[in-house]
Amino acid sequence: MVDVARRAGVSPSTVSYAMTGSRPISEATRQRIQQAMVDLGYRPNVFARGLKSKRSHIIAVLFPKNERGMNLGSMEYIFGASDHAQDRGYHLLLWTSGADALDDLAGLAQQGLVDGVLLMEVRLKDPRIEVLRNSELIFTMLGQNADPGELDYVDTDFDQCARLAVEHLAGLGHRHLGFVHQDAATIASGRGNAIRLRDGMLRAAREAGVALTALTCQSHTDGGRKAFAELLAADPRTTAVIAFNEQATPGLMAAAVAGGRRIPEDFSVVCVDMPAQAALMTTPTMTTVGPVAADMGKAAAEMLIRRIEGQQLGAPSQMLFDGELVVRASSGPAPEPR
Structure with missing residues (x-):
């Protein structure tokens, strides 16, 4: 860490802040530190960081596996969340257990492996929500249940x-x-x-x-x-x-x-x-x-990270994204009646 600080022209504590997100630093400084890490081949140990900060800097994305698999649209949400999480110093874990595998989810929550969860494929009555609430694990929904109330979510209008x-x-x-x-x-x-x-x-x-x-x-x-x-x-x-x-x-x-x-x-x-x-x-x-699905994934990741880091307290964060009509070649005037 000292070598990274010397190469980036900052103090070791500033490098630590950039890695843990425990204090805000400028984007220019963050980029200098990241470039110094690349130049020196430095790879921070996630779990060692967690011992000091009491956080793992790992976010789980709960995407239940089903027969239809994962389409490109779903991957866009996840890629958007992953890219933003990495920019903020977090890693993303894809968790594909079924939506009804509640014991597995409770086990994940109890292990302390992850700091928070992004919940996808949300049902109107989603039993995973109660499990996460009971575990007191911070979570944000990509979608919403029937009555989100005080829950954080990002969804499409x-x-x-x-x-x-x-x-x-x-x-x-x-x-x-x-x-x-x-x-x-x-x-x-x-x-x-x-x-x-x-x-x-x-x-x-x-x-x-x-x-x-x-x-x-x-x-x-x-x-x-x-x-x-x-x-x-x-x-x-x-x-x-x-x-x-x-x-x-x-x-x-x-x-x-x-x-x-x-x-x-x-x-x-x-x-x-x-x-x-x-x-x-x-x-x-x-x-x-x-x-744009990637934008929604990014917004959900930022919403969750702000909760994890105590930057968003009190009132729920709830965001609806408008859709955009992009006219291409598959739609045109109605034909004359046959």
């Missing part, structure tokens, strides 16, 4: 996103829309984002005076193909679909094309919460609605 998507298509003349949702098991589990977006879509469609056929869909390409057939069976006049299922969307688009519908000349597609990287890989490129 799904009502606003639903209005953007519906109004975009209605403005292009589409009067019969489809909404391809998550799978039935996800809805039945009470996942907060899925329920809020579904309800927001139904409200937005009523307000816009358009017909909306909503259905669940398995999160894979075959699920998307099946969803397209179900949409047309339910309402043959459907000319556009809004999807909240990144993994099923390529199958839905393939089924439309195979059925003789050109995108967007005959059939428009809009995705909610699909990251730009994924949107640019579809053919044609996907029109999307949603906030």
